Amino acid sequence: MELKLPKKALVTGAAGFLGSHICRRLLAEGYEVTALDNLFTGTKDNILDLMDSKRFSFVLHDVTQPFWGRFDEIYNLACPASPIHYQHNPVETLKSSVLGIMNMLDLALKTKAKLLHTSTSEVYGDPLVHPQVESYWGNVNTIGVRSCYDEGKRCAETLLADYRREFGVDARMVRIFNTYGPNMHPKDGRVISNFIMQALANEDITLFGDGMQTRSFQYCDDLMDAMRRYMGLPRDVVDGFCARHGLGAPVINTGNPGEYTIRELAEETLRQIPESTSKIVYRPIPADDPKRRKPDITLAKELLGWEPKVPLKDGLAKTITYFKGLVK
Amino acid sequence: MELKLPKKALVTGAAGFLGSHICRRLLAEGYEVTALDNLFTGTKDNILDLMDSKRFSFVLHDVTQPFWGRFDEIYNLACPASPIHYQHNPVETLKSSVLGIMNMLDLALKTKAKLLHTSTSEVYGDPLVHPQVESYWGNVNTIGVRSCYDEGKRCAETLLADYRREFGVDARMVRIFNTYGPNMHPKDGRVISNFIMQALANEDITLFGDGMQTRSFQYCDDLMDAMRRYMGLPRDVVDGFCARHGLGAPVINTGNPGEYTIRELAEETLRQIPESTSKIVYRPIPADDPKRRKPDITLAKELLGWEPKVPLKDGLAKTITYFKGLVK
Numbered sequence: 001m002e003l004k005l006p007k008k009a010l011v012t013g014a015a016g017f018l019g020s021h022i023c024r025r026l027l028a029e030g031y032e033v034t035a036l037d038n039l040f041t042g043t044k045d046n047i048l049d050l051m052d053s054k055r056f057s058f059v060l061h062d063v064t065q066p067f068w069g070r071f072d073e074i075y076n077l078a079c080p081a082s083p084i085h086y087q088h089n090p091v092e093t094l095k096s097s098v099l100g101i102m103n104m105l106d107l108a109l110k111t112k113a114k115l116l117h118t119s120t121s122e123v124y125g126d127p128l129v130h131p132q133v134e135s136y137w138g139n140v141n142t143i144g145v146r147s148c149y150d151e152g153k154r155c156a157e158t159l160l161a162d163y164r165r166e167f168g169v170d171a172r173m174v175r176i177f178n179t180y181g182p183n184m185h186p187k188d189g190r191v192i193s194n195f196i197m198q199a200l201a202n203e204d205i206t207l208f209g210d211g212m213q214t215r216s217f218q219y220c221d222d223l224m225d226a227m228r229r230y231m232g233l234p235r236d237v238v239d240g241f242c243a244r245h246g247l248g249a250p251v252i253n254t255g256n257p258g259e260y261t262i263r264e265l266a267e268e269t270l271r272q273i274p275e276s277t278s279k280i281v282y283r284p285i286p287a288d289d290p291k292r293r294k295p296d297i298t299l300a301k302e303l304l305g306w307e308p309k310v311p312l313k314d315g316l317a318k319t320i321t322y323f324k325g326l327v328k
Numbered sequence: 329m330e331l332k333l334p335k336k337a338l339v340t341g342a343a344g345f346l347g348s349h350i351c352r353r354l355l356a357e358g359y360e361v362t363a364l365d366n367l368f369t370g371t372k373d374n375i376l377d378l379m380d381s382k383r384f385s386f387v388l389h390d391v392t393q394p395f396w397g398r399f400d401e402i403y404n405l406a407c408p409a410s411p412i413h414y415q416h417n418p419v420e421t422l423k424s425s426v427l428g429i430m431n432m433l434d435l436a437l438k439t440k441a442k443l444l445h446t447s448t449s450e451v452y453g454d455p456l457v458h459p460q461v462e463s464y465w466g467n468v469n470t471i472g473v474r475s476c477y478d479e480g481k482r483c484a485e486t487l488l489a490d491y492r493r494e495f496g497v498d499a500r501m502v503r504i505f506n507t508y509g510p511n512m513h514p515k516d517g518r519v520i521s522n523f524i525m526q527a528l529a530n531e532d533i534t535l536f537g538d539g540m541q542t543r544s545f546q547y548c549d550d551l552m553d554a555m556r557r558y559m560g561l562p563r564d565v566v567d568g569f570c571a572r573h574g575l576g577a578p579v580i581n582t583g584n585p586g587e588y589t590i591r592e593l594a595e596e597t598l599r600q601i602p603e604s605t606s607k608i609v610y611r612p613i614p615a616d617d618p619k620r621r622k623p624d625i626t627l628a629k630e631l632l633g634w635e636p637k638v639p640l641k642d643g644l645a646k647t648i649t650y651f652k653g654l655v656k
Contacts (some may be wrong), residue, residue, distance in 0.1 A: 091491060158471065
């Protein structure tokens with residue numbers, strides 16, 4: 001009789017917003033999950049319901065330090081991702097990106113694990129190409145107040161590409177555009193959590209500039225679908241994809257190309273919380289705030305047969321329900 | 329009677345081309361110099377004549393590992409800087425930039441040393457702005473074959489800016505444009521060493537593309553002048569300069585804005601080596617080769633009262649003399 005063991009996954013940043021979703025998703029698919037987090041921006045609340053599962057282990061661990069274990073798949077999500085967090089401790093933020101991916105790539109190399117790294121639309125900076133395609137090199141300030149995040153993430157991409165080329169590590173990455181949903185940090189300063197929290201507290205809803213800058217909003221479940229499909233692909237399919245598109249590493253944008261102005265988002269939020277007495281107010285744009293972002297998801301469609309399905313209205317409704325539970 | 333001790337300097341990459349020059353310069357000015365190098369691309373030949381000086385200590389050390397000592401000034405030059413070297417071992421190249429500056433910034437922080445970091449015109453990538461000004465954010469591929477150098481250097485700039493903002497480290501940086509002179513690695517694949525070596529060996533001189541791409545060529549002594557002036561400035565002068573120009577960190581271009589096509593360089597080299605029977609031949613441009621580079625040195629002029637003085641012809645003559653000595 002053959003021993004049938006569950007597949008093993010390692011998730012870094014597991015107590016964060018997206019980390020908690022991928023843990024849940026992997027558990028639902030029968031995986032055994034080891035969940036790392038230093039709880040700097042993540043919170044055990046996000047994974048409390050998983051703690052009793054015998055296929056789930058939480059380890060308080062900082063990814064800037066090496067971690068050892070044998071896994072089939074590694075999901076690298078650790079890094080403070082909101083300006084309000086990463087500007088609080090820029091050096092640690094950059095280290096969590098760069099040393100974090102270094103440690104995970106070393107682990108993947110030694111154990112032949114497959115690795116999925118979460119990069120970000122921030123590598124495009126304040127883009128001069130719209131919508132952003134994966135072959136666009138970006139427009140990023142190396143020495144500004146957002147640089148610790150942007151450049152840390154860019155450097156992590158470079159490391160991944162080189163570990164793959166030099167050592168043959170089977171590593172893939174997604175560039176994640178604005179994503180929202182339950183388990184978002186209520187005070188991370190991101191626009192959707194801000195607006196909902198402000199509306200629930202009957203506080204003014206703050207728009208920066210004239211509120212006409214656009215953003216794309218991807219619901220978390222759509223991203224989880226993309227990530228799982230991506231990791232399900234055999235290596236030769238991924239290699240062929242890179243060769244076909246002249247990409248130095250497997251990288252796809254994941255986001256919802258539906259474009260909304262920040263002002264539309266504020267208005268939709270207020271529509272869905274009719275009891276709120278909040279008003280919309282305007283403030284100056286903060287330093288280095290990127291103006292416009294919209295993913296071109298042609299490559300993700302081609303490689304994964306994937307596109308986002310959840311309309312903003314529906315995702316927003318679920319997120320509002322989550323935040324209402326938090327506020328209570 | 330007061331104890332009068334020499335000033336102490338730490339130089340990383342000390343056995344490399346530029347490292348050996350700054351060591352020599354510091355010794356000439358009375359400094360005590362500790363010279364680190366892992367001898368991956370550097371060579372003891374470059375510092376052999378310094379070994380007997382009681383104010384000079386060579387330590388075989390890799391900057392990806394921490395180093396401890398008390399110094400007044402740190403000059404961080406360690407990193408393979410030629411494509412032929414850094415593409416040989418891309419992961420180590422990136423680590424030497426990122427972990428190297430991290431270790432030096434940590435040392436500067438703990439010992440209150442003043443730090444000068446050598447960044448590069450490669451942070452501008454394939455620039456869309458010409459000539460390059462310090463406020464230009466660059467155009468760099470994160471996942472290409474040159475990325476280990478470019479993104480490692482970009483990430484080092486970010487770390488420096490953040491250590492300065494977050495911890496108050498007195499760190500400065502130069503973005504060095506093409507520099508040449510004695511002690512260049514004869515086989516580093518750089519254009520000047522290539523041409524001279526080819527001419528001396530009576531081999532064809534290889535131009536990539538049509539040879540009409542331009543480069544700026546700075547003689548090493550000019551760069552040493554800039555670096556020493558920069559480190560001589562009091563901190564408040566440097567801070568005021570950053571504030572005045574809205575720079576997130578003290579950064580100045582150092583290079584020679586005189587523009588030459590690669591073809592002109594080849595022709596001048598052959599003029600200065602009349603005994604050579606070499607011919608000029610053309611080859612396809614390699615992947616990610618940057619097309620055009622020229623420093624705008626307005627800021628260096630303003631801050632340092634400096635500009636390059638050595639004409640290409642004179643610098644080339646000295647460099648040819650050096651290479652002739654090597655070939656013998």
